[in-house]
Amino acid sequence: MLKSLRKILAVGLISQTPPAPDESLRTAQALDARIAAVLGRALCIRHVDAGSCNGCELEIQALGNPYYNLEGCNIRFVASPRHADLLLVSGPVAKNMAEPLRRAYAATPDPKRVVALGDCGCTGGVLGQCPSALGSVANVIPVHVAVPGCPPSPMRILQGILTALET
Template sequence: MRALLRKIRSTGRVAEPAPERRPARDDVLRGSVQVRHVDAGSCNGCEIEIGSAFGPVYDAERYGARLVASPRHADVLLVTGPVTRNMAEPLRKAYDATPAPKRVVAVGDCAHNCGVFAGGYGVEGAVAEVIPVDVVVRGCPPEPPQIIDALRDLTGR
């Protein structure tokens, strides 16, 4: 025991090097993320997966993502479906009502490139043709872990 104490006294404090920190990125939102979901004309497949992502099994709230009822309270717009002619203007208004810094996540193949609805009479276009898109989550419909990963990437977690 005495030998161990002598060794500790002679060695002094030995500390591990501090872990490397990620450089601060300007495109990362800090803290928790308030999410407003906007259905721009989808078939509701993506909505079911978003509901699962925020449900008790996947629980996106444990990563700091929370659904809010108004774009005025949101940091992120989660847009699903191809943008229909009737939803183009409300989507622009929701985007304008979201305070800066704001991000847009296009969820599903339909939001990315109109999917099976491409060229339809009532379709205005993909989400990126109406408002700027920061992240695209592909899939028809994408799985809840993919949606959560996209939201976590926005927060840098």
């Protein structure tokens, strides 16, 4: 116990300032202004891997480390789409994941937003051209913000999420 406390003190606070929103990531305009009004600054995210290689998942997990300190931005990941305001979707959409993705979208209460992640999620990328994949996330559900990269850095992902929050 004492060792853990000493370690916590020795490391100190290392969290970085979150990035500003980036309008160039936005794919859909005229978003619902109600979201910002309802949410204030708290946001619940449900992540859906629709066919990714798991590279994007590594960077989503990194968002929780003390440097990016996602929860410090009042953003957290939730266990069900029914609890979520925003879907963070990685991958191209694999054929077998198209229906689960549509269901996760339908289960997310309105008003909701979708951020597509990675080159595969944005355009299909390397994996989206595979014969059993349906390409980008926007081919299956509406997308508001698309964050390219293979994988996109945690800062870039956070920027995408914050952009989706701006109206």
